[in-house]
Amino acid sequence: MPNPFKPTAGATPPLLVGRRPILEAFQESIDDGPGAPYLLQLMTGARGVGKTVMLNELGDVATRNGWIVIHATAGPGMLDRIARRASTYRQELGSRDRGPETTSWRITTPVGELGRESQTSGSELRIWSDELADLLDVLEQHGTGVCVTVDEIHSLDLGQMQILAGDVQMLVREGRRISLIMAGLPRAVEELLAGDSRPTTFLRRAERPLLADVPVAEVADSFLQIITDADRSISDELAMECAQATGGYPFMIQLVGYHVWRQAGRGPITEEHVTAGVAAAQSRLGALVHEPALADLSAVDRTFLVMMARDDEPSRLGDIAGRMGKDSRYASVYRDRLLKAGMIRAAGHGLVDFEAPYLREYLREHAAHLVAGQDDGGQS
Template sequence: MTKTRITNPFKPSAGHLPPVLIGRDIILDDFQEGLDNGSGAPGRLMRITGARGTGKTVMLAEFRRMAEQQGWQTISETASAGMAQRLLEKLQPKKGNLSFSFEPSISVMSMGGSLGGVHYEKSRMPLTLRDAMSERLDALEKHDTGLLVTIDEAQAADRDDMVAIATTIQHLTSEDRNIAFVFAGLPSMTSKWLNDDVMTFLRRAQPERLGDVPLAEVSQAFTDTFAGTGMVLKDTPLDLATQATAGYPFMIQLVGYHIWRVAKRHHPQDASITVTVEDAEAGVRDALSRLGDTVHGPELDGLSPIDKTYLLAMAQDDGPSSTSTIAERMGKDARYASMYRMRLIEAQVIEERGYGKVDFAIPYLREYLREHAAYIRMTTGIVE
């Protein structure tokens, strides 16, 4: 008889569903209510924001799973050039020699060509995309189902693509069609798209900000998930694992994955494994190493040299930093430094901690900055 192979239940990679979606019950319930309550329900138009590693991609994947369970069709895209065209192709594939095209720029057309130079702007994409979605919905609604469209990394979308998609969704929503639209991205997408006069419709999207998970929920999730694979994680090893996550969703996956892997390697012959303190400590070390490569490094890569200067000034403190002290360390006045403080708060890299105080919002970023300070200064041209 073949022995069943037990695999690591944790999935610390982008977009993979974790074994337990802890701390997200309210958001999931809102989306489910949106599906149940019909066109116009708040949960059918939603925007998800959060820093890297807070689980935005995972939430979109779970929304698609929930919708598909109810017979809905789903279409997902990650924002990049040509996104609207790709959506169109997924909605209505080519038939014979008939093709569909997308003109990404707004075309300016003359009325009659000789009427005193009167012009108007016409975006052809929303109409084309609208027709394609309408045709798909015509077929779905006959069976009392609908269409869910999800967009990930929306802060990176081309404006023409977002105008096309937002306009299409707006028209279909006003027609009470059975459609849902969820877009997710870094916090910067909020100011980028919601303040665009052409896309005011997106301001109606229900905002959901993904933050840290309460440690009590993390602890219970670890206990249950390890037990589900025949391992025991309790007492001091459980406390070490829980505290190491700081409630950060991606770190929960990393810590769980590496502790489980270490324990399995240390006790390969044991039928029932109880995680030791040594297992937990080794797993946490491995998780911290991976966190720097997968979260801290990419996060810093997207920041300006002055943003990084601000963070390096903060990293000199063991806890919350005084904004006036940061400005002094940067050699700038408080007003100048405050512009970068607001930028970093909006990006959810740092957070306010009372009047005149800020701290890191991403776990272990302080330690990463200290370890890599010389390299960061050298590669960005920062001069002290």
């Protein structure tokens, strides 16, 4: 029997734990038709909580209802990629080809140009939403629509955000069967939507599911079900021990399950297997999640985190600043950066805590090469 656990970023787990209400709400909105609330969603959550998995799952719900799903990741050329996919789907559905004069397009905005230039017979510049609208026209005949998912929305520049939001808003106002589901880090998304422009106001009205950690009891039940369904055995007590080791962190659920299963070989899972599997999972979490996340930070950001890790509980900003040899105003700059990056979370007045499990332990083990010198040394 293959290992049922999937500790790979974005891979669909064998059992989706604690997320069923979001999927059910989306199905209800598809049934209710254009303008239903959960057709427009902006999911947020820390790294590793399963945002990409949820985008895939919601896309599967749409597909089962006969909708076309276009998955995209925020970044340069995103609207171009969505337009190309929409055009390809329209052609596959047998819609009339508009000819070579409309095979490429250009968007001119205050922040620059997106895409490539092409003109219609009336010398009108085509934009990405025209391709989407054409596909929607074809699907309307069948009573279905288009679901666009955008991952890492916090990486989208303001210009593309305004175009995306403005054009989808127009399609919604026209009563089109269109769904836009986005995902990103909480603090970064808040800052992205902080402007006063009308398109971002439209996005602020989106449903805002927050993907949090899964209750440990539900995790334990999932371990029992997955392992039993795969013709292995584990006691209730050991399933709970595995669950507690995950802290309810979705990616850690897959890591623990994968390595405990691997340790057990073909027999029943024992205490020895759980102990070894949890240790292996913690090590892999450091390599797969903590190490790359820390590599994206400046030296001073990392120093802030190392100074936090000296505490066994949520840290006070003043204590962190003192350990850095700086004042609280200086430290608050890096606190805000780390909140935006999804590395830490607010834990009460003047308190911060780590967002991901075992990051504290990882920082303690690797503190020597993570701490910056006394000069600023890091990126601004």
